Amino acid sequence: MSEAHETHENGVYDLIVLGAGPVGQNVADRARAAGLSVAVVERELVGGECSYWACVPSKALLRPVIAASEARRVDGARQAVTGPLDAEAVFARRDRYVTEWDDSGQALWVKGIGADLYRGHGRIDGPRTVTVTRDDGGRQTLTARHAVALATGSKPVLPDVPGIEEARPWTNRHGTDSSAVPARLAVVGGGGVGVEMATLWQGLGSHVTLLARRALLPRMEPFAGELVAQGLTEAGADVRTGVRVTAVRRPDPAGPVTLTLDDGGELEADEALFATGRRPATDDLGLDTVGLTPGAWLDVDTTGLVQGVDGDWLYALGDINHRALLTHQGKYQARTAGDAIAARAAGRPLDDGPWGDHATTADQHAVPQVFFTDPEAAAVGLSAEQAEAAGHRVRTVDLDMNAAQGANLFADGYPGHARLVIDSDRDVLLGATFVGPGVGDLLHSATIAVVGEVPIKRLRHAVASFPTVSEIWVFLVAAARGAGH
Ligand SMILES: Cc1cc2nc3c(=O)[nH]c(=O)nc-3n(C[C@H](O)[C@H](O)[C@H](O)COP(=O)(O)OP(=O)(O)OC[C@H]3O[C@@H](n4cnc5c(N)ncnc54)[C@H](O)[C@@H]3O)c2cc1C
């Protein structure tokens, strides 16, 4: 295998990675560990959207909101948490986690794994060829011996309604990098970004109105969105479902923004944050030079190879393949593809059957997700509706979380609910959903049960410690097996 420094001068690498978000970094790391030479191309900040305008700043900002709320759920601690959050201190905490939007540490990490970092906009220019255009207009051509991995992520979508551009709406960018609390914030969209942003800004002192076309968190079990809506309402937010925004206006650039709604009403706010979905960052990637459609999500096989491109050299990992717009799932795809690229480069056979080393089988069966709302909503695998739609014969087991004494000790009046979705034919879990304070850290137990296809009968022997929130498993499994077990 060639070393990076040998190839640097002529721009030839075993692997070229476009995008240095968490996904690009992981595929680079895995390929370097296997001895391949790697170039990483990044046009903005090394670390990507996740590090600077998505996962990391949102969770850095949300944690103080949730921590204060959790304290208020515990008698004795509640009396000590009386005032509002110190917003300035919360923003300072966020600034530390995003290293003041300075990526030099992450750039050093890329160099530390022995990859070469190219700063600029990367575009494919025919098979195995990438051009990098720097901010100063300078261009460089790189050639890949074995593979090019696209990991350029996604961008927010704004609805096509009159006045939207002039109204200067917030997206996830201002929603995570602002250091001022708007007195009134309209949040449009009831998916993950919408509910987390509503929780966060309401917690920091805004009066939030959340507008959603449908129920909140529509891809989860219905009770998840219902309990999250209830939590937001109790925190003082105005949650309105079944409503659409038809126009936006901000006549005075320094004044408020007004949203026109399809129920005939209007809503005035100081800022409007649109969390109305994502599109792939593939519009300016040179996809047309290899027969693909610019701006489209990229369809990949289980190893991450883009379908419809000859020669087994082009991979698309993370958000842009639309399998699961989640950092952890993208990193899993990146580790898998990095190993597959190394195996293909060395002429080794692939282990790409279900659950093999070179297969992203979990993308289909066991994607875990935690929304850091109050209460938290956590799910893995299929909801009951999704399992039935997929043709499984299913039964469900439902319990309020306060069936576990550990939950009550964790939070007085613990608000929460759990559901297991069980394959009636094989008696294994297809999915699990937990809603309640702190359930995010309960989720991995369910992920292991789903991935491991652990029979419900065997799960009886997975004893949860008393008195933890995890004890809900004991009651769920007992209910799943029926009386007498
Ligand atoms: C508000 C918010 C909160 C979220 N919270 C979570 C969470 O808690 N947990 C979770 O798992 N997921 C979360 N997500 C989703 C998560 O952010 C994405 O799934 C993740 O960032 C995808 O990683 P990626 O590496 O594919 O893309 P990105 O992180 O978007 O990185 C892509 C990189 O590619 C670069 N790039 C793009 N085009 C080019 C080009 N032509 N040339 C060179 N470089 C290019 C970009 O500058 C960027 O640095 C959240 C998303 C949002 C919006």
Ligand SMILES: NC(=O)c1ccc[n+]([C@@H]2O[C@H](COP(=O)([O-])OP(=O)(O)OC[C@H]3O[C@@H](n4cnc5c(N)ncnc54)[C@H](O)[C@@H]3O)[C@@H](O)[C@H]2O)c1
């Ligand atoms: N903690 C986490 O894991 C986390 C947090 C935030 C986001 N994410 C991920 O990031 C991705 C993007 O999240 P998102 O919330 O931006 O997208 P999303 O697609 O999950 O939700 C967008 C919502 O906006 C609604 N919508 C679309 N157009 C609309 C319009 N014109 N008016 C009103 N509503 C409209 C949709 O019905 C949908 O409910 C998701 O896959 C999400 O899972 C993850």
